[in-house]
Amino acid sequence: MSAFDPRPRPAFGLRIAAWYAGLFVLGAFAIVLLTYYLLSASLVQRDDQVIRAKLGEYATVYTRAGARGLAATVRAEQSVAPERLFVRVVDRGVESIVLSNPEGWDPSKLEMVSAQLEDGTLVQVGKSTEARQDLLARFRATLGLITLLVVGVALTGGFLATQSAVWPIRRLTQTVRDIIRTGRTDARVPVGGASGDAIDELTVLFNAMLDKIETLVGVMRGALDNVSHDLRTPLARLRGTAELALAGPADADRYREALADCVEESDRVLVMLNTLMDISEAESGAMPLRRETVRLAEIVARAVDLYQEVADTKGVALAVIAPAGDAVVFADRTRMEQVAANLIDNALKYTPAGGRVTIEYGKDEGGAVLRVADTGPGISPDELPRIWDRLFRGDVSRTERGLGLGLSLVKAIVEAHGGSASATSEPGRGAVFTVTLPLA
Amino acid sequence: MRALIVEDDNTIADFVARGLREAGFAVDRESDGDAGLAAASILTYDVAIVDVMLPKRDGLSLIEELRRKKVATPVLILSARRSVDDRVRGLQSGGDDYLTKPFAFAELLARVQALLRRSTRTSEPTTLTVADLELDLLTRRVTRGGTSIDLRPREFALLEYLMRNPGIVVSKTMILSRVWEYNFDPQTNIVDVLVSRLREKIDRPFESKMLQTVRGVGYRLGGGGGA
Numbered sequence: 245m246s247a248f249d250p251r252p253r254p255a256f257g258l259r260i261a262a263w264y265a266g267l268f269v270l271g272a273f274a275i276v277l278l279t280y281y282l283l284s285a286s287l288v289q290r291d292d293q294v295i296r297a298k299l300g301e302y303a304t305v306y307t308r309a310g311a312r313g314l315a316a317t318v319r320a321e322q323s324v325a326p327e328r329l330f331v332r333v334v335d336r337g338v339e340s341i342v343l344s345n346p347e348g349w350d351p352s353k354l355e356m357v358s359a360q361l362e363d364g365t366l367v368q369v370g371k372s373t374e375a376r377q378d379l380l381a382r383f384r385a386t387l388g389l390i391t392l393l394v395v396g397v398a399l400t401g402g403f404l405a406t407q408s409a410v411w412p413i414r415r416l417t418q419t420v421r422d423i424i425r426t427g428r429t430d431a432r433v434p435v436g437g438a439s440g441d442a443i444d445e446l447t448v449l450f451n452a453m454l455d456k457i458e459t460l461v462g463v464m465r466g467a468l469d470n471v472s473h474d475l476r477t478p479l480a481r482l483r484g485t486a487e488l489a490l491a492g493p494a495d496a497d498r499y500r501e502a503l504a505d506c507v508e509e510s511d512r513v514l515v516m517l518n519t520l521m522d523i524s525e526a527e528s529g530a531m532p533l534r535r536e537t538v539r540l541a542e543i544v545a546r547a548v549d550l551y552q553e554v555a556d557t558k559g560v561a562l563a564v565i566a567p568a569g570d571a572v573v574f575a576d577r578t579r580m581e582q583v584a585a586n587l588i589d590n591a592l593k594y595t596p597a598g599g600r601v602t603i604e605y606g607k608d609e610g611g612a613v614l615r616v617a618d619t620g621p622g623i624s625p626d627e628l629p630r631i632w633d634r635l636f637r638g639d640v641s642r643t644e645r646g647l648g649l650g651l652s653l654v655k656a657i658v659e660a661h662g663g664s665a666s667a668t669s670e671p672g673r674g675a676v677f678t679v680t681l682p683l684a
Numbered sequence: 685m686r687a688l689i690v691e692d693d694n695t696i697a698d699f700v701a702r703g704l705r706e707a708g709f710a711v712d713r714e715s716d717g718d719a720g721l722a723a724a725s726i727l728t729y730d731v732a733i734v735d736v737m738l739p740k741r742d743g744l745s746l747i748e749e750l751r752r753k754k755v756a757t758p759v760l761i762l763s764a765r766r767s768v769d770d771r772v773r774g775l776q777s778g779g780d781d782y783l784t785k786p787f788a789f790a791e792l793l794a795r796v797q798a799l800l801r802r803s804t805r806t807s808e809p810t811t812l813t814v815a816d817l818e819l820d821l822l823t824r825r826v827t828r829g830g831t832s833i834d835l836r837p838r839e840f841a842l843l844e845y846l847m848r849n850p851g852i853v854v855s856k857t858m859i860l861s862r863v864w865e866y867n868f869d870p871q872t873n874i875v876d877v878l879v880s881r882l883r884e885k886i887d888r889p890f891e892s893k894m895l896q897t898v899r900g901v902g903y904r905l906g907g908g909g910g911a
Contacts, residue, residue, distance in 0.1 A: 507788075507900030514786060518766065532769070550864050553838060554877045581866070 257410045264402035265395070272394040276387045283383060287376050295357045298329055299369040303359050306333065306367055311341060314367075330354060330370035353377070412443040416450060429458040460528055467524030474520055475513060482509045519649045526656035533576040533660065537684045540605040540612055541570045543577070547584035548603065551592060559597035562588070565604045571612035574684040579657045586650040587616040587677050594620030594675070610680045611663070617676040623669040631667060654679065685800065686710045686728070690720030690746065691735040691762065696785075700733060703789040704796070717741025724750055729757050730803075731796050736763040736774065744777040751778035758799040760792070790853035790902050797852065812847040814905055817886065817894060819847055828886055838863060839882045846895070846905035855902040879903055 306314045311333055318331050330349050334340045349372070356370035412433075419433045432454060433447050489502030525531035548562055555562045573580070584603075591601040599619040606613060623631060632655045654677075655665045663681035687709045691697040694715075701711045712727070714720040717738040724732055724746075736743040747759050761779040763770060774782045780802070781795050812819045816829040824840060826833045835843065841863045846854065856875040860866050863878070879895065887893045896904045 504899035510786070511900070532767070546864075546866075549838075550866060550874060553836075553881060554874055557877050557881065585866075 257406045260406040260409070261399070261402035264405060265398040268398035268402065269391075269395050272398070273391065276391055280380075280383065280387060284376075284380055287379065291355060291371050291373070291376060292357075295329070295355065295369050295371050298331075299357055299359050299367060302331060302369060303361060303367050306365065307361060311335075315341075328372075330356070330368075330372070332368045332370070334366040334368070350374075409443070412447060416447060419450075423454075429454060429461055460530075463524070463528040464530075467520075467528065471517065471520045471524065475517060478509060478513045478516060482506055482513065485509060516649065519653055523649065523652050523656045526653070526660040529660065531579075531657075531660050533579065535574050535576055537572055538575050538577050538580055539570050539572050540614060541566065543580045543584050544603055544605050544614070546581055547588050550585055551588050555592055555601065558592065558595075560592055560595045561600045563600060563602045565602060566606050567604070568606035568608075571605060571607045572684045573612045573661075573681045575661050575681065576657075579661075583654050583657050583679060584614060584616075586654045587614070587679070590650055590677070591616050591618035591620070591675075594618055596620065599674075607683065608680065611683050612681045614679045614681075615676060617674060619674045622671040622673055623667065623675050624671050625669075628667060628669060632665070651677075685730045686712070687796070688712050688714065688720070688724055688727075688729045688732040688757075690714045690717070690724075690732065690738060690743065692716060692738055693735070696735075696762075699789065700792060703793060707793055715739075717743065717746045721746045721749055724757060725753055725755060731799055732757050732759045733792070733796070734759055734761055734779070736761060736765070736770075744774060744779075747778045756803075758803050760795055760799060762787075788853075788855045788857075788901050790898070791855045791858055794849055794852055794854055794858055797849065812844065814847050814850045815892075815894065817847070817905075819844060826886075828890060831889070833885050835882070835885060838878055839885065842878055842882055843886065843905075846903065850905055853898045853902045853904045858902070 302314055302317070305317050309317075314331075314333065318329075322328055330342070332340055332342045349370075353373050354370045355373050356368055358366050358368040360366055416433050419431050422431050423429060432451050435444060435447050435451070485502055485505045489499055492498060522531065544564055548564055552562060588601065588603065595601055595618045601619075602615075602617045604613075604615040604617070632651050651665075658665045658679050658681065661681055663679060665677070665679050667675060667677045669675035685708065687704050689697055689700055689704075689711060691700065691713070692715045697713050697715070701713055704711050712723060712729075714723050715738075718740045720732075720734065720738070721741060734743040734746060738746070741749075743761060743763075747761070750757070750759070758780045759778065761774040761782045762785060763774065763782065764785045766784045771782045780799050783792060783795060810821050812821065818827050819840075820826075821844070826835055826840070826843065842859060845859065845862045856873070859875045859878075864874075879897070883893075883895050887895055894905055896906055898904055
């Protein structure tokens with residue numbers, strides 16, 4: 245846990261917000277600068293056009309009507325036009341006459357264009373830039389204000405957007421931290437909404453992973469409880485045998501007998517432990533399966549070979565039929581052999597001498613099928629659903645040797661392979677156990 | 685024959701050492717990985733029995749180091765883990781066989797003797813003989829005191845296995861894996877059934893009984909005598 249820093253990096257959200265705001269402001273700034281530049285350029289151009297048009301007009305008036313005429317025109321125009329122009333005539337470079345209102349002109353704020361007439365007279369028209377500067381100054385102020393506003397919006401927006409993006413991650417982090425601290429795997433991250441974005445997907449997946457882990461832990465815990473419970477009885481027998489021998493009179497033969505009992509009992513404990521672990525592993529999905537393509541015919545042949553002597557000795561006929569031909573499954577060979585062996589074992593156990601155990605295999609509409617039928621006493625309807633339970637042994641079988649785990653293991657292995665196991669019985673006429681597996 | 689036991693559990697080490705001494709071995713014991721490695725590197729042993737979980741240096745690393753030093757002593761690994769992966773890892777590290785705890789001493793002894801046979805590589809006999817019992821591997825004929833005995837294939841396989849390990853107790857698990865090549869425990873005692881069928885044929889018609897049951901442990905084919 246030392247390599248893991250439980251604190252989220254606080255700079256993360258801030259960094260994203262800063263980037264967001266920075267880019268936003270930069271964009272806004274670029275727009276503002278461009279607008280300002282375009283406005284000021286077009287204002288200058290317009291002034292220039294106005295001046296040049298007037299200059300042309302005045303030059304014509306001057307040529308036609310002389311200085312006096314021009315003065316009259318200027319005065320007449322300026323009494324109505326809102327924009328005053330500065331007009332000056334310099335007579336052959338000697339005498340300068342200002343025709344417009346001579347006061348209030350600041351030469352530094354005057355934009356002027358001159359035209360030299362043919363007789364050497366210079367006509368000048370000027371326009372004050374004050375109005376333009378004024379306008380631009382106001383525009384600048386407005387733009388400044390807008391920029392400030394934009395920065396404000398960007399920072400707030402950036403902060404809010406980042407918060408909303410980081411928040412689900414924070415929730416996830418918080419949940420993980422809670423689980424690490426408390427070890428409780430039942431904690432879940434609340435799902436934000438139905439927006440279905442990447443974070444929601446992560447949250448849903450994370451919760452699904454927690455579900456899976458919780459199930460697995462639960463199954464493991466249950467298996468551990470079961471194993472410890474199921475082992476108590478044989479261990480009690482083991483202890484009882486030893487204790488009884490110790491409590492009695494010292495006698496070598498009796499001791500030998502008791503010790504042999506103890507060895508046999510401890511072997512049974514071991515087989516039981518292994519089988520219980522197998523069942524738990526298969527049920528929880530933790531059983532490692534070395535899958536390969538396996539022909540059912542091979543599996544059945546090996547299992548029948550294993551039990552042939554037992555069947556002969558007991559006087560039970562073992563018959564194998566495959567009416568629909570062989571079937572191939574993708575499965576763990578040893579585990580499948582165990583399934584077949586356990587089913588045959590079970591059938592033989594309940595079939596009296598002179599009876600018959602029939603093993604049928606092949607393809608079915610449901611997949612690959614392995615069926616073991618016996619001519620034993622059968623199973624009563626109320627016991628039928630319980631035969632797969634661990635350590636369940638029907639009334640008929642109480643005297644038979646066995647652990648009561650064989651069928652549970654069959655079911656667990658078959659289900660771990662994606663198949664199913666079922667049983668039917670007509671009491672008095674035997675039982676049929678059917679295992680169905682997906683075809684390879 | 686000299687055997688080295690590297691095992692930190694005293695009870696198990698005692699039990700194995702005593703059994704091996706009774707079977708005629710000279711036995712040395714070490715209780716941690718470093719001491720075990722030192723002993724196995726310096727002295728020459730015919731076989732070593734090494735536990736996986738050891739103080740100071742674990743059994744697998746001991747074996748790897750031993751193999752790096754070109755020490756070819758056959759090694760039987762003892763472990764409390766029974767998964768196939770652990771078995772594979774043990775054999776990959778250079779071990780020769782793998783036995784899971786708890787085990788029957790008979791099984792350990794049989795495995796040790798199999799390792800010794802493998803390492804000495806005696807030429808394969810074609811006839812096995814124990815007392816007046818003879819088994820011809822080529823013609824697959826079995827006779828006892830000159831009387832021919834008719835055996836079914838499984839019975840023959842069981843007898844062959846027992847005759848290859850005369851005087852040694854072989855466990856049911858070993859028989860199951862050698863005769864049927866099955867590596868799990870069936871519920872019914874199949875081995876019991878086969879043994880009693882074999883006994884019917886090789887012992888019942890004769891005065892002295894060769895195939896003995898050692899209760900709780902297994903079976904032993906002896907040179908005749910009592911039941």
